[in-house]
Amino acid sequence: MSSKSIARICAAAALLATAVVGAQKSEQDRVRVFASLPNWTGYWIADDGVENALGVSGRTENGAADFVRMKLAAPLPYTAEFATKAAAARKNSRGDTGKECGFPFPFMMESPWVLQFLITPEETDVIVAGREIRHIYTDGRAHPSPDDVWATPWGDSVGKWEGHVLTVDTIAVKSGTFPPLVSEHARYSERIRMVSADRMEDEITVVDPAALTKEWKVTIPYQRVAGLDRMVHGDCNENDRNPVVDGKLTIAPAN
């Protein structure tokens, strides 16, 4: 073997060793970051989640009207112009025959369903029993550029950890009919934290000059759900036996 060949092999081996050490260091760093993150395991439900009142019967006398009890349905400091739009959107909302096929952000954070926080160093995912999911990226990335972001029901979220508080910035939330009714230009800042062993809270600040005269702040408290050993997901289509006939909910026979 020539001395040149030996030199090449040595150089390749050195590169490989550097890469392995780098990967090990990176993995150790990741484990160290993981260990520093809080433990929010378990299942949680917003105090105002109407699920608490539904019980095994699954329905309440007031139906959708119960949403007015929610903190996210509180009156907003609307501009005069947007107040008219919001009133129209409310008028066109689900009514008594509406069906839940998933909730948008931020409503999903106070929905009737339980939710779970899945924390990794790279992202924290909020998984809701209705199968809604939010990806909050904590890997240092920014939002996509304005040209490359599009509005969705859950928006685009990036976050960072301040100790055991997850701060989140969310944009590009599609405007819909679930409260709070604001524009797609709204920016949501959150501070999500555990306040005691069985309590969490999400402080949400909404800034939306297109709809609000000033920032609007709400804090959603959560309680740990006792006695639930697995996530039980919802699905509005599996066996829907409440078809709407002549504008009224009815009951279809069993298949």
Place this chain on the structure above:
Amino acid sequence: MFDYEKTVTLVGTVKLFQFTNPHCWIELSVPGEKGAEDWSVEMGAPLQLYQGGWKPGTLKPGDEIKVVVRPTRDGTQKAGLFVSAARADGTVLGKPQ
């Protein structure tokens, strides 16, 4: 759809228990003067039942149960919204609410 001012107590035999989304259902055969009537009892989502102590195996066809329901407002359908249920021996189904 349901009359929240009224309750009806049904005593019958389980024909089918659907542990399904978006809602769970009990199909019940209820003996009457003119023969057996089939009732559909609507319950909540599997999550709500699971939290309430119900599982897919809680009821099986042939089980004798007593169910309290809120009947439909117009009474045209033999159906009701679940309130509570117990086995023939009085054992309450699910966790106390």
